[in-house]
Amino acid sequence: MWFFFSPNIIYGPDSVDFMENISGGKCFIITDKVVKDLGYLKTLTDVLDKFGKQYEVFDDVVPDPREEGVLKAREQCLNYAPDIIIALGGGSVMDTAKVVWVLYEFPDFTLDDIHAFRNDLYDMGKKAKLVAIPTTSGTGAETTFVTVISRYEEEIWKKYFFLHRGLIPTYAIIDPIFPMGMPTELTVNTAFDALAHSIEGLGTLWRNEFSNALALKAIELIFKYLPIIYKDGKNKEARDFLHQAxxxxxLAFGNGQVHIGHTLGHSWGSMYHVHHGKSVGIAMKYVTQFIMNDPDKDDAIKIYAKLARQLGWVSWSEDDKKAAEKVLEKMVDLQKEVNFPMSLKETGVSKDDFEKGLDSLVNLCYQDASSVLTPRSTNGEQFKKLYQYAYEGKDVDF
Ligand SMILES: [Fe+2]
Known part of the structure; x- marks a missing residue:
């Protein structure tokens, strides 16, 4: 038995007008100050006003949301008693909203009650529907069943994963009006997060025919439309397709998962407060090389060779190894084209800080759930070397 889970997806220009069709008249909007200041909260509330829906707003979500913030939002939600919860924002907003949704549906729960093995969480939506409206084109959190919430423990902010398929939003509205004004650097960082979901998704141990098909399409769209947006952020067609991508x-990531690119990226992001998309986007090339160098099997070579052929990057008769290497070459070309950093050093962490933090980084990797599905099991020494190579920008030769 296997699964494919997805929210109901409404996409394309004006899709936010679908709010009219969602039953319920009391909306609790979860968002952040950036989304509010960019005017996107008003875009949404204008739509709700048009359809005669009431709303109350929680706009205090912060990047890498913390347990305290989530509990504050839950309190406000319980007092307001909505029949629709709307998450308007990026990954942090979505993660907060999913947890608030559970704690609203099950008011006796704490965060630790949310885990994969309880059947009651399949009954989400009795009190409210969750509508996810992403304002960035990257995290895919509007489709997934995972949330990441930080807790301060042992003198460090640790990221905890709370997951259950019941946490998948009821609806995802993918309207390109929301990412239209995203600054270039954020557009590129978030797009590299989406690219990492697809590239890692093709290699992960949970890969399946559904996730493979979706990852292939996402990679094609990102390679086509990100360079267009990099030159012209107002290009409507490109914004629409990158948002869909x-x-x-x-969906590929939610149904197939990711692996050690995200492990390295999560730990790097926690330690040095570097944007998630930037951290995993840099790690992507190095972990792809690492799984392609697996001495025991050539699965990764075959997977990426097929990708290069399917996207027309090499001829169908090209040798597997050369075809797979073309994928690495294309990644680097895209990084250069949109001015995305090639090495972890370029995230502004000094060599001294990096070396001092290396053992803690590796310890964090052991605690990261993403590493479980890596197609090449990775020991502490290898995590350390991967960081060293990715920091210096050296090709992985082990
Ligand atoms: Fe990600």
Whole structure:
């Protein structure tokens, strides 16, 4: 038995007008100050006003949301008693909203009650529907059943995963009006997160025919439309398709998962407060090389060779190894084209800080759930070397 889970997806220009069709008249909007300041909260509330829906707003979500913030939002939600919860924002907003949704549906729960092995969480939606409206094109969190919430423990902010398929939003509205004004650097960082979901998704141990098909399409769209947006952020067609690509990549990731690129990226992001998309986007090339160098099997070579052929990057008769290497070459070309960093050093962490933090980084990797599905099991020494190579920008030769 296997699964394919997805929210109901409404996409394309004006899709936010679908709010009219969602039953319920009291909306609790979860968002952040950036989304509010960019005017996107008003875009949404204008739509709700048009359809005669009431709303109350929680706009205090912060990047890498913390347990305290989630509990504050839950309190406000319980007091307001909505029949629709709307998450308007990026990954942090979605993660907060999913947890608030559970704690609203099950008011006796704590965060630790959310885990994969309880059947009651399949009954989400009795009190409210969750509508996810992403404003960035990257995290795919509008499609997934995972949330990441931080807790301060042992003098460090640790990221905890709370997951259950019941946490998948009821609806995802993928309207390109929301990412239209995203600054270039954020557009590129979030797009590399989506690319990492697809590239890692093709290699992960949970890969399946559904996730493979979606990852392939997402990679094609990101390679086509990100360079266009990099030159012209107002290009409507490119914004629409990149926004769709992030959701498609999210479905691939949600149903196939990712692996050690995200492990390295999560730990790097926690330690040095570097954007998630930037951290995993840099790690992507190095972990792809690492799994392609697996001395015991050539699965990864075959997977990426097929990708290069399917996307027309090499001829169908090209040798597997050369075809797979073409994928690495294309990644680097895209990084250069949109001015994305090639090495972890370029995230501004000094060599001294990096060396001092290396053992803690590796310890965090052991605690990261993403590493479980890596196609090449990775020991502490290898995690350390991967960081060293990715920091210096050296090709992985082990
Ligand atoms: Fe990610």
């Amino acid at each position: 992030a959701t498609i990549a999210g």
